[in-house]
Amino acid sequence: xxxxxxxxxxxxxxxxxxxxxxxxxxxxxxxxxxxxxxxxxxxxxxxxxxxxxxxxxxxxxxxxxxxxxxxxxxxxxxxxxxxxxxxxxxxxxxxxxxxxxxxxxxxxxxxxxxxxxxxxxxxxxxxx
Numbered sequence: 001x002x003x004x005x006x007x008x009x010x011x012x013x014x015x016x017x018x019x020x021x022x023x024x025x026x027x028x029x030x031x032x033x034x035x036x037x038x039x040x041x042x043x044x045x046x047x048x049x050x051x052x053x054x055x056x057x058x059x060x061x062x063x064x065x066x067x068x069x070x071x072x073x074x075x076x077x078x079x080x081x082x083x084x085x086x087x088x089x090x091x092x093x094x095x096x097x098x099x100x101x102x103x104x105x106x107x108x109x110x111x112x113x114x115x116x117x118x119x120x121x122x123x124x125x126x127x128x
Contacts, residue, residue, distance in 0.1 A: 002117040008041035009076075009103055009114040017124045018087065024123070031121040032087040033097070035069070037114070039076035044106040046075045047082070052099040052116075057092035075106065093123035 003012045018030040039045050052064040067073065074082040088097060098118035104111050 002119045004115050004117040005040070006100075006114045007103070007112045008039065009045060009101075010038045010040060011101070011114060011116050012036040012038075013117060013119045015097075015119050015121055017122060019124060022089075022123070024093075027091045028089055029091070029093055029095075029121070029123050030087060030089045031095075032085060033119070034083065034085045035116070036081055036083045037074075037076065037101070038081040039078060041105075042078050044075055044077050046104045046106055047073055047114075048102045048104050048111065050099065050101050052088075052097055054088055054090065054095065054097050054121075056090045056095040060091070069101070088121065090121055095121040097121060 001012055001014045013033055013035055015031050015033040018032050022028055022030045049067050050069055054062045070084050076082055096118055100113040100115045102111055103114045
């Protein structure tokens with residue numbers, strides 16, 4: 001599990017290869033990932049948007065950005081966390097993801113980037 005902390009917000013990531021929905025013969029390798037966002041501040045924050053940089057083993061880069069995560073813009077009070085799971089296909093057996101969330105401090109409306117640590121997307125057989 002990877003973890004980063006930015007401006008009092010910690011983000012933990014755990015990725016898993018999904019062999020049951022991947023199609024290696026067609027160069028489709030699907031990975032799921034679990035995210036836990038924790039607010040260590042003494043004020044509320046809201047996740048406004050996301051930015052992902054996804055890279056495969058050939059150096060191909062895909063940028064994904066948009067509002068919220070899985071259709072939500074969660075508000076986290078002091079000490080609260082938000083967990084969600086999502087997935088990502090890549091065209092090689094190995095790749096990586098990294099990015100950030102734009103977070104809003106509800107105490108004053110200012111925003112900051114909470115960075116998601118870079119994590120590896122790896123087809124299971126490569127782990128042996």
